[in-house]
Amino acid sequence: xxxxxxxxxxxxxxxxxxxxxxxxxxxxxxxxxxxxxxxxxxxxxxxxxxxxxxxxxxxxxxxxxxxxxxxxxxxxxxxxxxxxxxxxxxxxxxxxxxxxxxxxxxxxxxxxxxxxxxxxxxxxxxxxxxxxxxxxxxxxxxxxxxxxxxxxxxxxxxxxxxxxxxxxxxxxxxxxxxxxxxxxxxxxxxxxxxxxxxxxxxxxxxxxxxxxxxxxxxxxxxxxxxxxxxxxxxxxxxxxxxxxxxxxxxxxxxxxxxxxxxxxxxxxxxxxxxxxxxxxxxxxxxxxxxxxxxxxxxxxxxxxxxxxxxxxxxxxxxxxxxxxxxxxxxxxxxxxxxxxxxxxxxxxxxxxxxxxxxxxxxxxxxxxxxxxxxxxxxxxxxxxxxxxxxxxxxxxxxxxxxxxxxxxxxxxxxxxxxxxxxxxxxxxxxxxxxxxxxxxxxxxxxxxxxxxxxxxxxxxx
Amino acid sequence: xxxxxxxxxxxxxxxxxxxxxxxxxxxxxxxxxxxxxxxxxxxxxxxxxxxxxxxxxxxxxxxxxxxxxxxxxxxxxxxxxxxxxxxxxxxxxxxxxxxxxxxxxxxx
Numbered sequence: 001x002x003x004x005x006x007x008x009x010x011x012x013x014x015x016x017x018x019x020x021x022x023x024x025x026x027x028x029x030x031x032x033x034x035x036x037x038x039x040x041x042x043x044x045x046x047x048x049x050x051x052x053x054x055x056x057x058x059x060x061x062x063x064x065x066x067x068x069x070x071x072x073x074x075x076x077x078x079x080x081x082x083x084x085x086x087x088x089x090x091x092x093x094x095x096x097x098x099x100x101x102x103x104x105x106x107x108x109x110x111x112x113x114x115x116x117x118x119x120x121x122x123x124x125x126x127x128x129x130x131x132x133x134x135x136x137x138x139x140x141x142x143x144x145x146x147x148x149x150x151x152x153x154x155x156x157x158x159x160x161x162x163x164x165x166x167x168x169x170x171x172x173x174x175x176x177x178x179x180x181x182x183x184x185x186x187x188x189x190x191x192x193x194x195x196x197x198x199x200x201x202x203x204x205x206x207x208x209x210x211x212x213x214x215x216x217x218x219x220x221x222x223x224x225x226x227x228x229x230x231x232x233x234x235x236x237x238x239x240x241x242x243x244x245x246x247x248x249x250x251x252x253x254x255x256x257x258x259x260x261x262x263x264x265x266x267x268x269x270x271x272x273x274x275x276x277x278x279x280x281x282x283x284x285x286x287x288x289x290x291x292x293x294x295x296x297x298x299x300x301x302x303x304x305x306x307x308x309x310x311x312x313x314x315x316x317x318x319x320x321x322x323x324x325x326x327x328x329x330x331x332x333x334x335x336x337x338x339x340x341x342x343x344x345x346x347x348x349x350x351x352x353x354x355x356x357x358x359x360x361x362x363x364x365x366x367x368x369x370x371x372x373x374x375x376x377x378x379x380x381x382x383x384x385x386x387x388x389x390x391x392x393x394x395x396x397x398x399x400x401x402x403x404x405x406x407x408x409x410x411x412x413x414x415x416x417x418x419x420x421x422x423x424x425x426x427x428x429x430x431x432x433x434x435x436x437x438x439x440x441x442x443x444x445x446x447x448x449x450x451x452x453x454x455x456x457x458x459x460x461x
Numbered sequence: 462x463x464x465x466x467x468x469x470x471x472x473x474x475x476x477x478x479x480x481x482x483x484x485x486x487x488x489x490x491x492x493x494x495x496x497x498x499x500x501x502x503x504x505x506x507x508x509x510x511x512x513x514x515x516x517x518x519x520x521x522x523x524x525x526x527x528x529x530x531x532x533x534x535x536x537x538x539x540x541x542x543x544x545x546x547x548x549x550x551x552x553x554x555x556x557x558x559x560x561x562x563x564x565x566x567x568x569x
Contacts, residue, residue, distance in 0.1 A: 071538025098540035246484025348496035
């Protein structure tokens with residue numbers, strides 16, 4: 001295959017990626033957009049087999065095909081079987097391995113080129129290694145946080161700021177070492193320090209901000225791919241990587257806006273945040289807890305009920321039960337809507353995916369800006385396994401980790417019911433004053449059990 | 462010769478810069494509902510680094526290079542294939558489209 005033909009087909013694949021991103025930006029065309037992207041990526045992968053070795057079969061072709069088969073066998077079942085609740089961490093993981101792959105590609109090309117590499121190529125290699133490694137190890141840490149294998153709270157250690165600064169200096173210095181002296185040892189040192197930096201960079205990020213970090217690392221990986229495209233002189237990789245880098249940066253900003261965070265504050269907030277008030281002392285304060293019957297009565301005589309679903313609902317797999325409750329209330333003439341916080345669940349839009357999975361009618365899902373003005377006319381708000389997104393501390397307590405995040409103003413409604421597993425604070429680890437208000441009723445237990453009990457109590461009325 | 466090389470570099474720079482603008486432009490207005498699938502889809506797209514991984518695996522001269530390149534092929538495939546599949550799964554769930562966006566939840 002000639003270079004020109006290869007580049008032309010590569011261009012077509014690049015256009016596929018542009019159309020894919022465009023399609024993914026609107027609900028109607030999203031699925032088609034994703035398919036177009038997949039077609040582009042497949043075409044790009046297939047044609048390289050006909051081009052890379054001047055039309056002959058590739059060296060190591062069997063091994064390459066086996067590696068692709070193996071990757072597919074790992075990736076597809078993971079993507080198919082993952083619970084929708086665990087999807088954010090899977091995306092983080094996919095992103096991390098992509099960054100790792102880009103770093104490896106640049107390293108191998110560097111080993112091959114040896115002294116013949118031009119300075120520009122070496123600089124691009126160093127960039128790829130640094131950002132790829134940061135993206136890889138950072139994504140692994142976000143995965144561990146979201147999977148709750150490790151704590152979701154910011155991890156702050158003594159002299160953390162100094163250690164991170166030193167590591168960053170080390171990363172840059174070793175990068176300079178590679179550029180000036182060359183050789184594998186400097187590159188290895190550079191790679192290892194970058195991996196360490198990725199870990200240190202993500203550790204202090206609080207749980208609620210992790211999605212923003214995933215998005216940022218996603219953009220990073222895009223740029224890494226673009227840089228490795230430069231190293232390999234492959235236009236397609238430059239186009240694809242840059243597209244993802246640029247759109248990922250915008251998306252990161254949109255997400256940060258939705259959460260009312262400055263990007264800077266998200267990434268470096270952990271350094272400046274004061275220690276939070278200890279949770280223990282407040283736990284002894286009285287709360288009003290009710291039986292499923294009390295709650296059924298409250299709901300039954302309401303005119304308007306807003307359901308605020310949170311991650312706890314998803315964990316309990318209670319999407320279907322909550323829909324049953326909503327249908328039952330609607331059949332009794334109660335007006336029901338769902339108030340969806342932009343970051344309900346673990347990622348922006350995550351809750352919409354989860355409820356759509358349970359066939360909740362799309363029209364009942366109301367976004368925050370639209371539902372907030374309706375809370376004063378709402379009799380009962382049913383908060384199912386959510387906490388941070390209704391926590392007034394975001395408005396009232398400067399310095400707390402979620403301060404400034406827009407919240408659902410459920411406190412304006414007549415009554416608030418919390419279905420919670422325990423008094424444990426939410427993902428961000430902050431006490432919620434709303435739980436102690438007199439208009440608040442709590443029902444402890446697994447969200448699905450509680451909802452089932454409320455549904456049967458409601459049927460008995 | 463030198464000028465030819467130069468113009469190639471400039472062309473790559475132009476491609477890079479234009480891609481930046483296209484990338485910015487194409488996602489500047491997205492509802493929060495689609496943030497997660499969009500991120501996931503973009504994530505799958507950078508899995509196309511698989512192309513680079515295949516190229517370096519073909520060029521590899523030593524066993525070390527080959528080993529690293531094959532590892533890159535595996536990781537990139539997971540990124541690309543897994544990414545597109547999981548995005549599709551997410552989007553599949555948005556089937557029941559809103560009939561009219563206007564009375565979304567306005568109710569009465």
